[in-house]
Amino acid sequence: xxxxxxxxxxxxxxxxxxxxxxxxxxxxxxxxxxxxxxxxxxxxxxxxxxxxxxxxxxxxxxxxxxxxxxxxxxxxxxxxxxxxxxxxxxxxxxxxxxxxxxxxxxxxxxxxxxxxxxxxxxxxxxxxxxxxxxxxxxxxxxxxxxxxxxxxxxxxxxxxxxxxxxxxxxxxxxxxxxxxxxxxxxxxxxxxxxxxx
Amino acid sequence: xxxxxxxxxxxxxxxxxxxxxxxxxxxxxxxxxxxxxxxxxxxxxxxxxxxxxxxxxxxxxxxxxxxxxxxxxxxxxxxxxxxxxxxxxxxxxxxxxxxxxxxxxxxxxxxxxxxxxxxxxxxxxxxxxxxxxxxxxxxxxxxxxxxxxxxxxxxxxxxxxxxxxxxxxxxxxxxxxxxxxxxxxxxxxxxxxxxxx
Numbered sequence: 001x002x003x004x005x006x007x008x009x010x011x012x013x014x015x016x017x018x019x020x021x022x023x024x025x026x027x028x029x030x031x032x033x034x035x036x037x038x039x040x041x042x043x044x045x046x047x048x049x050x051x052x053x054x055x056x057x058x059x060x061x062x063x064x065x066x067x068x069x070x071x072x073x074x075x076x077x078x079x080x081x082x083x084x085x086x087x088x089x090x091x092x093x094x095x096x097x098x099x100x101x102x103x104x105x106x107x108x109x110x111x112x113x114x115x116x117x118x119x120x121x122x123x124x125x126x127x128x129x130x131x132x133x134x135x136x137x138x139x140x141x142x143x144x145x146x147x148x149x150x151x152x153x154x155x156x157x158x159x160x161x162x163x164x165x166x167x168x169x170x171x172x173x174x175x176x177x178x179x180x181x182x183x184x185x186x187x188x189x190x191x192x193x194x195x196x197x
Numbered sequence: 198x199x200x201x202x203x204x205x206x207x208x209x210x211x212x213x214x215x216x217x218x219x220x221x222x223x224x225x226x227x228x229x230x231x232x233x234x235x236x237x238x239x240x241x242x243x244x245x246x247x248x249x250x251x252x253x254x255x256x257x258x259x260x261x262x263x264x265x266x267x268x269x270x271x272x273x274x275x276x277x278x279x280x281x282x283x284x285x286x287x288x289x290x291x292x293x294x295x296x297x298x299x300x301x302x303x304x305x306x307x308x309x310x311x312x313x314x315x316x317x318x319x320x321x322x323x324x325x326x327x328x329x330x331x332x333x334x335x336x337x338x339x340x341x342x343x344x345x346x347x348x349x350x351x352x353x354x355x356x357x358x359x360x361x362x363x364x365x366x367x368x369x370x371x372x373x374x375x376x377x378x379x380x381x382x383x384x385x386x387x388x389x390x391x392x393x394x
Contacts, residue, residue, distance in 0.1 A: 005249050005261060009242035015235055016216075016224045023215040029285055030214050031243065032250065032259060038212055039247045045206035046240035049225070050232050052202050062229060064202060088226055 006032075058129070060105030060122050062087050070102060077101040079136045081129060083155060085109055085143060093141070101139075104129065109147040110154055121151070123158055130164045140168040203229075255326070257302030257319050259284050267291075267299060274298040276333045278326060280352060282306055282340060290338070298336075301326065306344040307351055318348070320355055327361045334362040341368055 006028055014024035031039040055061070056068035063069055070076060070090075080101030084090055090103050106121045130138050138159055142148035156166050172190040173182060182190075203225055211221035228236040252258070253265035260266055267273060267287075277298030281287055282305060290296050303318045327335050335356055339345035353363050369387040370379060379387075 005242065005246040006259060009239070009246045012235060012239040012242055017227050018220040018223065019213075019215060025285055025288065027213045027215065028246070029259075029283065032246070032284075035247050038209060039243060042206070042209035043240045043243035043247060045202065045209055046228065046236055046243070049202040049206045049229070050236045050240060053229065062203060062226075086226065087229075088222060091222065 055105075058125075059103045060087070060107060060125075061090050061103055075100075078134055080139065081126070081135055081137075082139045082141050083126060084141050085148065085151070089141065089143075099139075104138075106151070106155070109142065109145070109151040111147050118154065123155060126155065127158055127162060130159055130162045135164055137165045137167060140166065142168075144169075144171055252302075255322075256300045257284070257304060257322075258287050258300055272297075275331055277336065278323070278332055278334075279336045279338050280323060281338050282345065282348070286338065286340075296336075301335075303348070303352070306339065306342070306348040308344050315351065320352060323352070324355055324359065327356055327359045332361055334364060337363065337365040339365075341366075 009031075010021075010024045010028045013019055013027050014021050016024075019027065031042070052064045053062050054064070054066055056063055056066055056071055058067045058071045061068045061070060065072075077100050080099075081104050082093065082099055082101055083104045083106060084093070085106060085108060087105055090105060093099050093103075104122070104126045106123055106126065108116050108121055110116055110118065110121070126138075129135060140152040140155060142152045152168055159166050170193065171186070172193055173179065173186065179187065207218075207221045207225045210216055210224050211218050213221075216224065228239070249261045250259050251261070251263055253260055253263055253268055255264045255268045258265045258267060262269075274297050277296075278301050279290065279296055279298055280301045280303060281290070282303060284302055287300050287302060290300075301319070301323045303320055303323065305313050305318055307313055307315065307318070323335075326332060337349040337352060339349045349365055356363050367390065368383070369390055370376065370383065376384065
């Protein structure tokens with residue numbers, strides 16, 4: 001191989017999700033052929049992001065300022081908090097531009113298998129935020145997985161004493177989805193939650 | 198999104214082979230969660246490799262020294278040159294530990310479709326190296342693709358005036374390969390090139 005430098009970069013690249021040893025080798029050669037246009041800019045962007053980007057101490061979103069841009073944006077509704085598992089979910093909801101309130105990233109889901117308990121999640125700060133009388137609704141937007149729904153139940157229980165209204169995302173047929181391709185669970189849920197036309 | 202820093206790093210990550218916008222988002226969040234153990238080391242390793250690693254001016258292999266470690270290794274046979282398309286192929290042959298001579302990386306294959314002509318490949322330096330009387334054999338180890346084999350023919354023609362012995366890798370049934378799963382071309386070639394037991 002080509003000395004320790006390339007090997008080391010390759011070993012780190014191979015730890016990224018979606019890359020393994022073989023694709024890390026392809027990636028590093030791709031980078032070496034684009035030293036000025038991609039390799040050095042990528043190294044600098046990673047170092048700069050690692051230096052400047054921090055979790056928001058209020059909501060857990062990632063930003064260069066703390067509190068984050070969403071928490072301090074006066075145009076966003078301060079009465080509604082949308083609870084998500086991960087920062088990626090904040091990004092997904094922001095891309096959809098479907099939510100105008102604020103977020104709370106709990107940083108994972110309860111999972112006996114992975115040893116994630118309530119203390120590993122960012123729930124105490126959520127209860128504190130929801131106890132503010134200005135907050136009128138908390139929307140639980142966990143993934144529609146078993147762990148996600150377990151976590152949503154746990155959070156709803158924790159929020160009950162605050163008296164805040166707690167809701168969850170609707171489950172049903174995805175927009176553009178074809179019934180023939182949907183799993184039984186989704187179909188059953190869509191039937192149970194049918195709505196008057 | 199989370200400010201320009203993360204976006205920029207994500208856009209560069211999305212340009213790596215095997216990663217797209219979605220996996221780049223996953224990768225950057227994975228990195229942010231491992232800031233000290235992975236993100237900063239990766240940034241440093243990439244910057245260091247970009248700074249220190251250069252193509253060998255003799256053979257085209259990547260190394261921190263020029264000529265590269267393989268070209269200057271006195272234990273390697275100086276009489277045989279193995280010609281490969283890319284540095285990845287040098288690594289593959291070195292992993293197999295099946296070749297004790299030196300390499301020549303031509304840096305691609307002839308491809309009318311991609312606009313790669315003879316002048317884009319590192320062939321002149323190969324002809325110069327092969328003209329050294331100390332070199333007795335040149336092994337063409339291009340990929341067994343149409344472009345690879347076209348390129349091998351072109352190189353063999355260019356090497357003919359030097360009088361050096363030119364060989365190519367054997368084609369046939371891969372070790373561990375099952376006939377039922379092999380393509381017709383490989384089977385036909387394996388039959389044509391059958392060997393006495």
